Amino acid sequence: MSDPATVPKELESIADFIRWAASRFAAAGVHFGHGTDNAIDEAAALVLHALHLPPDLHDAYFPCRLTADEKAAIAARVRRRVEERLPLAYITHEGWFLGLPFYVDERVLVPRSPVAELIETGFEPWLDPEAVERVADIGTGSGCIAIGCALAFPGAEVDALDLSEDALAVARINVDRHGVDDRVRPLRSDLLAGVSGDRRYDLIVANPPYVDAEAMADLPEEYRHEPRTGLAGGEDGLDFVHPLLRQAAERLTEHGILVCEVGHSWPAMEAAYPDLALTWLEFERGGEGVFLVEAAELQRRFAVHD
Structure with a gap:
């Protein structure tokens, strides 16, 4: 060439x-x-x-x-x-999400989640947007989902959670850029483990690392510039999803929901939890492997009682 x-x-x-x-x-x-x-x-x-x-x-x-x-x-x-x-x-150094620009560099994944479509609709019909008071965004990276949720739910507090301090530094740049620093709190946390006290959420959105070992080995070179810790989800892609389900069961409000992206690891998810009532969401603009599960179902499965 x-x-x-x-x-x-x-x-x-x-x-x-x-x-x-x-x-x-x-x-x-x-x-x-x-x-x-x-x-x-x-x-x-x-x-x-x-x-x-x-x-x-x-x-x-x-x-x-x-x-x-x-x-x-x-x-x-x-x-x-x-x-x-x-x-x-x-x-x-710019990625787009929900029609908004976000600062990005190699400390975070490039924004591209189909969850954007759910944010645009306020997660209806599963939630009443007017009733959402607290949101957690797990694996926030650039903060695009957390910031999108803050804009979709102007009365809500949003915790932008990530284990990576580097990612949180990028998220803070975008929180300031979009003027939501009064409601979006970047917080270092291993999934939900870093959330203090009895804080509960009406909505938990999770985009954990979910690429399985076989797919990681075959990634195109472009994806290898992204932080590996944001992609690799173990042998079947579910290493982070298993503990997340239990934690979410304890942290959701009575009528809360968990929305979690597992991408191409969705067959492994169905095989691992055949008795869990998951709703697999469809998207007009493409994307797959995003499930929704209600608080009551998680609490039934993982025996959580108030």
């Missing part, structure tokens, strides 16, 4: 550079999945960010010609994407 930073002199416009970058990505066989799923969308995101332009730029601007410095900036980013196989969000 030719040098991805060598820009043909014929390229002049925004559209030219989107097409050129997409061709470089396709030729190099880069892997997508950190916000886009194809070369053209990835190229558009890279070019527009490099030009400090909004991601929804009207196509009337696409014929606009670029300066030499702008061309060089795009070429440098294309080189990194191709040669280092960095996810684009680590190059731009």
